[in-house]
Structures are given as C-alpha cells and as structure tokens.
Amino acid sequence: MPSTVVHVGFAILLAAGLLKGAFDRRALAIILVIVVLPEADTLAGPWMDGAHRALLHTLTIPIVAGAWLTWDTRLREPEQSWLRTRWGDWGVRVAWVALFVHLFAHVLLDWAHLEGINLFYPVYDRFFRLEGELVLSSSEGLVQTFVEIHTDPETGDRTADAGAVGTTADTHVANPVELSAEPEPDDPILLPIAESGWQLYLALTGVFVLVARRFQDRRDE
DSSP states (O other), X not given: OOOHHHXXXXXXXXXXXXXTTTOSHXXXXXXXXXXXXXXXXXXXXXXXXXXXXXXXXXXXXXXXXXXXXXXXXXXXXXXXXXHHHHHHHHHHHHHHHHHHIIIIIIIHHXXXXXXXXXXXXXXXXXXXXXXXXXXXXXXXXEEEOSSEEXXXXXXXXXXXXXXXXXXXXXXXXXOSSSOOSSOOTTOOOSSOOOSSHHHHHHHHHHHHHHHHHHHHHHHHO
C-alpha cells in the first residue's frame, strides 16, 4: 500500500497547486497533519476488527466535513461564518485544501491498493477496491472493467461488481500495529517508504516541489 511518505509527497503537490496565496509553513503543517491522520485508525485495530481502512478511511468523513464547510463558508453571511471570523480568508482556503488533500492524497489513493477502503463506513460496512482498466480497443471499442455487470443466464438477473471485498468482520489490511496473519520473518520492514517505482517518483516529486516553492518564495521577498 502507499506509505505515509507517498501520501505526504502527493499532499505537497496538491497543496502547492491549490494554496494560492496561502502556502506558508503554518498551512503546510496543517496539511501534513491532515494527510497523516487517517493512519491513526491502526491504533484501534487490537480492539476492533477491520478498523484500519475503515474508521478514518471512509468517504463519510469528507462528505460531512464538506457539507459543513459549504454551509459555514458559502451559505452563511461572511460575518456569521465561524471559520472566516476566526481565521479569515486564509483559514477558509486552508480548510478546503485540507479536505481535498485528505480525500485525494490519502483516502482515495488507498482505495486502489490491497483490500481498498471501507467507502461508507459506518453507514454501510463494505470494503471496496478500485481495480480494473479503461481502454480503447480497435476490436472491442471502449472497454472498462472497474464496474462489471454480470447477467445470470438462468434468471436474467443483473448484478454489478464495483470491487466489493468484504466487511470489517472478515477483512484485514496489514499495518505496523497489526501485521498480516503470516508475516515474513526474513523481511522485517520497519518503515515502508516506496514499494514501487511510481510511489518513489511521486514522493520525490513532492519533495522537489516543496524545495522549488521555497526558492520561489525567497526570490519574491
């Protein structure tokens, strides 16, 4: 699965692109805390089955947070907004970017790895993994397998497969707090950094962008 280093690298890319006029050390610190926070659900693993990738890796949190941010910063009058009156426009921008970073740099990134994430926990307890392909074929035309429709030849009933895996009762995603059922004794990984070329590339790109922004800020001073 993507390591915390990869999540951080992707978060820096998003923050650099979205925090126009608000990309400072304080904003970056908030963004990095937000992007790392979902990993805290590993701590509940010893007491709750399937806690990792369920408790804090769910779309329920960003949906609720997004609804509140929309109400507080878009629908209310500026002088009534809790966030705007305390932190100004800077706080509003950082809050929205933090939400996007949480969603795209962590939750949805994990959706495509290992057993995926529990998309709508606790409203609906089911892990989903984003797996498939989308191609344009010269013989079959547009082909996608991310959501597959199966038809029962006997009854004609149709069912959709969107990558459902299991529930918290029978799905375990290995993590430093709870290793897999059969951990490799000869490969004691203490801190995964990059487990594939694209992960290393993404992490290093994030570091490059952070350094580049720092040089740009110095030049503008």
